[in-house]
Amino acid sequence: MKQKKSFEINKKLKRKIISVAYGDANPLDKIYIYWLARRNHAIKAELNNYQRTAQAVHSLEEECPEELLINLKLQNVPIPRTKSSIATDFISILVNKPVASAFVAITLIVAVAFSVILNRPVQKNYTSQEVQRANEQASYAIQLIGNILNETTEKLEKEILKEHVAKPIDQGIEIVNKLLKKE
């Protein structure tokens, strides 16, 4: 039959129990105390008592009354803003939690570095044959455009302007001359 060992709560053990209850013990001590508490009712009761007290203590921060800040004006001191802004919160994190701000900075640098590496433009190396072929195709296309423009100019000069513009103007002038002669 297993017998539970009885543990005497000496000064050293009590110090560990108190540290665990208030949340500032090292991990090894935490594991040890919780293990002991499972095996011994006295230790468990002591730990629970201290934990209850610690919980109540940690909820005790008093809020500074706003009228105190307003009264500062009488002493020619600027009235501090009563509501915190995003900027104030950000700066307070930088000041009070350098680990958090360092972590954010490192994450940003890594993210930027990764995006630069992943989005690097891919350089293709073309062969001389491919370059020559591209040149030939480009010159052919330019030639085609040139031919089209020449044909358009010819048609404009020889047909459109001659037949459809100049001729009607000449005919109109002839009619006018005839009319003037008759008079």
Add this chain to the structure above:
Amino acid sequence: MLKEQRYRFLVQLYKNKIYSYSRYMLKNKMDADDVTQEVMIRIWNNMDKFNLFAAKTWIMKTTNNLCIDYLRRKTIQLKREIEIDEIFEETFATKKPGDNPLHLTHTNMMVAKVKCAIEKIPEDLRSIFILYEINGCKYREISQTLDIPLNTVKVYLLRARKYLQQELKSYETEEIV
């Protein structure tokens, strides 16, 4: 302009810590109000003397020194009378709809008991206890604020925790009697 912005930032950051420390050290709301205001005025007058990142120690040191001055001046009898009325108000004044009344009462009673017990801790232990447990200062910061060695801070903190537990046990015993 920059001075004002820095001042506003510091006050926003530390006003609750200053007030909490004063409140629990002086056990009196009026004195705590006076000390808090005085500290804020001193911060404004000394803005050029410290940098933003090292302000916490200076501010808490100033608050501690002012509290000690007040404690030496005021009488204990007057503080006790005011203390009882305030605890009564704090325990029973707040009520939110939808709260379990039994749980709320039990929590409020526990908090009131703890506040009372903290005020009975000896001054030298109490200052360290408040700075560590309520204001969230680190050992090194407390050591610099109060000008005491680091090991002394740890020892005093342990003593304060034990003292508080002992006070709460005697409350329970008195209730039973």
